[in-house]
Amino acid sequence: MLLARVIGNVVATQKNQRYEGTRSMLCRQITPEGTDMDYTCIALDSVNSGEGDIVLIVQEGWGASTASTGKPGAAIDSAIVGVVDYVDLLTGDEG
Secondary structure, rough: OEEEEEEEEEOOOOOOOHHHHEEEEEEEEHHHHHHHHEEEEEEEEEOOOOOOOEEEOOOOOOHHHHHOOOOOOOOOOEEEEEEOOOOOOOOOOOO
């Protein structure tokens, strides 16, 4: 799974029928502290995320396919499967 920020929508007026009713989102991977990383990907949205949301992305074909379309077997590499409310990091002072 990846932690990422949604940075925009990808609009496709023509797409494979298996993707009808899905939204494609442009996402940038972030560190747990929220710092942008270099990796950017397109992921199908299965949780109604929006621009600026911090999300969890699964990058495994079977899980991504079934999460985003409800149908196994679609050729999908990445899917947004959760919107993150917050990340709680241990500071090292806890013990």
